[in-house]
Structure formats: structure tokens, C-alpha cells
Amino acid sequence: GENVEQHPSTLSVQEGDSAVIKCTYSDSASNYFPWYKQELGKRPQLIIDIRSNVGEKKDQRIAVTLNKTAKHFSLHITETQPEDSAVYFCAASGYSTLTFGKGTMLLVSP
Amino acid sequence: NAGVMQNPRHLVRRRGQEARLRCSPMKGHSHVYWYRQLPEEGLKFMVYLQKENIIDESGMPKERFSAEFPKEGPSILRIQQVVRGDSAAYFCASSPGRAEAFFGQGTRLTVV
Numbered sequence: 001g002e003n004v005e006q007h008p009s010t011l012s013v014q015e016g017d018s019a020v021i022k023c024t025y026s027d028s029a030s031n032y033f034p035w036y037k038q039e040l041g042k043r044p045q046l047i048i049d050i051r052s053n054v055g056e057k058k059d060q061r062i063a064v065t066l067n068k069t070a071k072h073f074s075l076h077i078t079e080t081q082p083e084d085s086a087v088y089f090c091a092a093s094g095y096s097t098l099t100f101g102k103g104t105m106l107l108v109s110p
Numbered sequence: 111n112a113g114v115m116q117n118p119r120h121l122v123r124r125r126g127q128e129a130r131l132r133c134s135p136m137k138g139h140s141h142v143y144w145y146r147q148l149p150e151e152g153l154k155f156m157v158y159l160q161k162e163n164i165i166d167e168s169g170m171p172k173e174r175f176s177a178e179f180p181k182e183g184p185s186i187l188r189i190q191q192v193v194r195g196d197s198a199a200y201f202c203a204s205s206p207g208r209a210e211a212f213f214g215q216g217t218r219l220t221v222v
Binding site for chain 2: 001034043
């Protein structure tokens with residue numbers, strides 16, 4: 001089955017800095033890569049996703065890049081704000097199961 | 111269109127009792143996933159179902175746990191003879207197919 005590795009497990013940045021979270025996947029058949037944000041005590045919420053026919057996607061301060069050859073994808077958050085503090089999960093999906101990475105706790109200090 | 115609905119939000123069970131967790135997917139979604147999340151840990155896949163079919167149950171413990179998604183009604187995750195180690199948040203997500211999945215609020219199970 002699919003295996004998703006996510007790094008780092010914790011990331012601390014100053015407000016206004018950029019944050020990058022990286023994931024690798026093992027199944028070359030995976031073709032859908034969403035990112036979720038989970039605030040404490042709440043449900044994971046989809047923030048951005050990318051499909052394998054696209055190399056990069058941007059939505060305001062967040063962007064995701066995908067390198068199919070290397071089987072890795074990354075989340076980039078620019079101009080971070082304290083409300084960006086949360087746990088971020090990457091995931092990969094092929095024909096069935098959505099497999100998640102272990103999560104990155106992002107802490108943005110004012 | 112209401113989101114993914116899970117109930118109950120909180121469930122307390124004594125060791126040895128049964129826990130039933132319900133998930134109503136978003137309208138038009140026929141795919142349901144169940145995940146377990148321990149405190150300060152990630153989302154661990156349990157089972158993936160479509161209407162009346164279990165597609166992938168590779169993450170489900172072999173004993174005491176079962177899941178169903180009947181033709182009518184919500185998906186049910188059933189845990190028999192609960193133990194303290196079953197205490198966790200159980201999240202359900204639904205999807206219209208091979209596309210974005212949306213999560214419910216979760217059921218927080220506490221076994222005392």
C-alpha cells in the first residue's frame with residue numbers, strides 16, 4: 001500500500017516568515033495530493049490540493065508543488081500569521097484509500 | 111448542503127461495553143473513510159467503504175471492530191468490548207469519488 005512520509009514534525013517560525021512542509025510518497029499510481037489543516041480540537045479541513053497532471057498550484061498565501069519523478073510534494077505558506085498555527089497533514093491517494101502523513105505542527109510566533 | 115455529520119460528538123463507555131459511531135456523508139457522496147486519531151498523533155486509516163461494500167479494511171483491527179455503510183442510512187463503526195486503548199477521536203470523511211474528502215467533527219470516545 002501507499003506510504004506517506006512528512007517532515008518536519010514540528011516547525012516554528014516568526015510571523016511574516018515562510019514555512020515549508022515536505023512529503024514523499026511511495027506508490028507511483030497515486031495521483032491526488034491534498035493538504036489538510038487541523039486546529040486544536042477541530043476537524044481536519046482541506047486547504048489546497050493538487051493532481052498529478054499539474055506541477056504547482058497557488059491560492060493566496062499557500063502553494064503546493066509536486067514532483068512526480070521524485071515522488072514528493074510540498075506545502076509553502078508565505079507571510080505566516082499566528083492564525084496559521086495548527087497541525088498540517090499531507091495525503092496521497094490513487095484508486096482508493098487516502099493515506100496521510102503523520103502531520104507537522106506549525107507554530108507561528110507574533 | 112449539510113457537511114459530514116457524525117454522532118455522537120462525545121461517547122463514554124465502560125470497559126467491555128459496545129460503542130457505535132455514526133457518520134452521515136455529505137449529500138451525493140458515496141465514499142466514506144474512517145480514521146482514528148490518538149491525542150497529539152496523526153490520522154490513522156481504518157476502513158474505506160462505498161455503499162454496501164467494504165473496499166479497504168487494511169487499517170482495521172482484526173477483532174472487535176467492524177464497519178458498514180448500508181444502502182440506506184449512515185455508516186456505522188462498531189467497537190465491541192471496548193478497552194481503554196480504544197479511547198481516541200474517530201473521524202469520518204466522505205468523498206464523491208476519487209476527489210477531495212471532507213471530514214466530520216469527529217466522535218471522541220472515552221473508555222472508563
